[in-house]
Amino acid sequence: MILVVAGPTASGKSELCCLLAKRLNTEIISADSMAVYRGMDIGTAKPVQCMKEIKHHLVDEVDPGVVFDARMFEERALRAVEDLLRRKKIPLVCGGSYLYLQVLLYGIEDTPPPDWKLRERLYLIARRRGNLWLYQKLLVVDPLYAGKISPNDLRRVVRALEVFLQTGRPFSSFHRWSSPRFQCLCFYLKRSRSVLAERIAQRAQLMIQQGLVEEVRRLMQMGLENFLTSQQAIGYKELIPYLKGEITLSDAVNNIIRNTLQYAKRQMRWFSKQGWIEVDMDALGTEGALSFILEKLKEAGIYPDVSAHGSQG
Structure with missing residues (x-):
């Protein structure tokens, strides 16, 4: 049995999972596609204090700029x-990268190795005709996968088209959708859009106060500008124009908030379709959500002594 606690960015996953891991005496497996990178701490909202107390797997795995894909995540997460x-510990999976959660729960067949010449041609087409043109081609050959990613997520658009051109099969056909490979109890942390928007705006301001600008400047000095401008690197790519003197800091922060909200909406659409147990974070709060999940574990026979423990926090 594994336990999955997931939801959109800024929904309160990290705090809740930290409390839950303490109560269950277990460790956390992160399903966050950017938290795997070392040195990207503030912009990815890594739970630094919790990481000192609870072991986190799949965090700080590789240096920025190193390729880390869904297959690599699957292999390490399974280990x-x-x-x-x-x-004899309950694996606690925490995160919001739905493609990583899909891969962990349902698996993915072996895809062909990268064809670097083909990939470069696809990137060249994107530069000449635009990301949307390439995305529209993906919509034709693989609407299922295209519907799960942003039109501007060029890295995933290119990979999906690359696999299709290599194999003649839609990239989504390599995903196993029938049933989870594990017995699992999955929770979706739900927030209203208005509350989530407020939390995202507050977190963006807090990240600036914590030194996000300096973090991005340091990464740029390491020669990682191209990596930081990828669609995934929300919170980083928006600050590069500011550091180049092209926009104001206020504009950069507003762009972070806007792009994070757009990503959160895509996350919510995916999670709402999974049929997972919904946890109303607005109504319950963190402590209430903790009690709710522990009660569900008790009902499932996973944590039968929940009533014997006092609230921790």
């Missing part, structure tokens, strides 16, 4: 799950 199960 973490197996290790925890072997030690």
